[in-house]
Amino acid sequence: MIDIKIIRQDPQRFKQAAEHKRMSCDIDTLCSLDDRRRTLQQELDQLKHEQNETGGQIALYRNPKSKFYQQALDQGQTAETLTAQSQILVDQMADLKEKAKGLEDEFREVNEQFEALLLTVAQPADPEVPLGKDDTENVEVRRVGDLPKSDFEMVDHVALMTRLGMLDVERGVKLAGTRNYVLRGDGVLLHQAVLRLALDLMVQRGFVPMGVPVLVRDEMMVGTGYYPGGEEQAYRCERDQMSLVGTAEVPLTAMHGEEILSEEELPKKYVACSTCFRREAGAAGKDTYGLYRIHLFDKVEQVIVCRNDEELSKHHHAEIVQNAEDVLARLELPYRVVNVCTGDLGQGQVQKFDIETWMPSRNGYGETHSASRFYEYQARRLKLRYRDGQKKIRFCHTLNNTVIASPRILIALMENHQTADGRIRVPEALRAYLGGREYLGGQ
RNA sequence: GGAGAGGUGGCAGAGUGGCUGAAUGCACCGGUUUGCUAAACCGGCAUACGCUUUCAUAGGCGUAUCGAGGGUUCGAAUCCCUCCCUCUCCGCCA
Structure with missing residues (x-):
């Protein structure tokens, strides 16, 4: 607001x-x-x-x-x-x-x-944001990592995971309809391993791990800027005026709503792993294959609440982007960072950097992370404030970014690390979370 | 789900119709006193919105807010209704 x-x-x-x-x-x-x-x-x-x-x-x-x-x-x-x-x-x-x-x-x-x-007034974008009409006009900032080169026929994640007993799409659809899936065996272990790796890294960096409600009052959806406007994208429980969140950003950011924090306790740095629910309304026919666009997934999310200072916000923005990049580095995945153009920005976002990870089956980069800064836009809606050095009450600034979202990241992980003999090479950093295994499959 | 109790300022806790935006205590901030610290004493200390003075910091005036909304009344923290939340006991249960 x-x-x-x-x-x-x-x-x-x-x-x-x-x-x-x-x-x-x-x-x-x-x-x-x-x-x-x-x-x-x-x-x-x-x-x-x-x-x-x-x-x-x-x-x-x-x-x-x-x-x-x-x-x-x-x-x-x-x-x-x-x-x-x-x-x-x-x-x-x-x-x-x-x-x-x-x-x-x-x-x-x-x-x-x-x-x-x-509530419908848009926050002006930062001058650094490229003008553009939609995601085709986003501007690449940098590319990191080498694309996998193979002398064998690469297989997509659905084929790989199904063959290795990690994924059962058919039964997921039987249970819950399209865009649903069942993970099994190593699929579950890998999924959990990736989440835990991400969570541990963030805790190491001083973020406080949180366990938060994923079914929240509608006012939290309004406060974080998802409502009004995003009702179609959320599973809303009308009986209770509550909504299932599409990201832990909502509870993490809204947590201190209506409060007046003291300046010394800022910045608040939080990380939470939560289940995320998305209706994907209006996306019919888009990305229908595999684990890319699904109704339910788990995500480790980072949120920073800081002083009302644009330079500081920018600094933290760079920080949370770097955190995500470091996770991808540990997973040994090639990616690129894009500066999202005005037409693809949300109403409250000042600037957004998406990280797109290389997905061989798409023969392109697919969005895996999204880092936004809001200045005081969300804080004002949430009445999230602090008292500054002069005892003046001011609205905080808020920012957030994905740390890792799975199973979407498994697409990149499976496909990029597949070997000629049909196994999956486990990146070094991930092995500790998989009982030291170097490969999935085979044996 | 059944029965009961309760929600007042940062916290604790008075207040059952007007003199109460709210006693008192603690915490906090400023000052006095004092080798230092502490204690004592004096003063200050809610939030939002609107108007207004000022270059600005900062004031002045007004309104609203005692969980939320509605009602009774000339007048509500105080009485009535609805809802939300918390706690205790019982039941059920991952």
Whole structure:
């Protein structure tokens, strides 16, 4: 969410931001609603003030405990005469209330519209973000690692894993429909090994490991920017007004919502491994094969909550990208980092770097990581604040990135590390998590 | 799921209709005193929004907020209703 005061100062900037992100937002209507809202509030405050004053005076005449009341009695007034005098004020009060009623209704309505619209204002992208309409215009930042070269016919992950008894797509679909799967045997062990490797690395780097709810109140979805707008992508439990999260970013970021942290405890660095649920609505027919686009997966996610300082945010952004790259290095996988263009940015994101890992079966790089920084966009929605050195209350900045998401990463892992004899070479760093095995399959 | 208890400021804890944005204590910040530390004493100390003074820091005024929403009343932390949450006991259960 953007501060309305900043929008008011430079509406043009936000119109353009929405345009670049290919989103629609009626800034003009928002501003006129804001004007109306403020006028109404002033009038209402004034009326309320008069009511409070009048109420206070009535209290003098009607409250036997007040000094005024006692003095009046001493001066020969009776309870009856005092009550009679107060009646004039009570009548005045009725007038005031009558006037306020209409204003209140209008205020409520205007304010509701205003708040709903404010939630849809896009955060302007960083100047470093390339202009572009969609993911085809993302800009490659760097490529790391050599692509595998083989003198044999490479097989895709589904064939490999099925043959090795690691994956059963058919039964996954029988159980839960398309985009579902059953992992088995080494598939499960490898999946867990990769997650654990990622988690351990993050803990080593000072991130606090967390176990968080994956079914959360809708306000957390709103607070992190997924709602309104993303309802179709989430499994929502209407009965309970709760949603299954598509990423642990949601609970990790929202965890300190409504709080005022102290500056010394920042930055908060969290890592959580959680199950992620995605409906993939609107993706029908896209990436239907294999483990690429599935409804349920596990992901180790990193979240940083830091001071309200753009340079600092950028610094942490680089840090969380590096963390992910280091995981891929340990898995000995070739990847590239892309600077995501404006048209492919989310509403609240200032900048996003995707990491795409080489997937031989796609003959290309496939997105495996996504690192975003939000500045105070999420924090403002979540009321996630801290007290700075001057004791001023400020909104935090938030950032997040994937550390590893599996089974998607298994596509790259299986395919890149397959051998001529149909086995899978286990990268050095992963062996400790697989009982020291150097290969999966064979024997 | 059944029965009961309860939700007040950073924390503890008063407050059952007006003088209560809220006693008191602790914590915290500033000051005085003091070889140092501690103690003692004095002062300050919620959040949000709007208006306003100012170059700005920082003020001033107003409104709202005692879990949330609605109601009764001239007036609600206080009375009534609904919901949410926490705790205790019982039942069930990974």
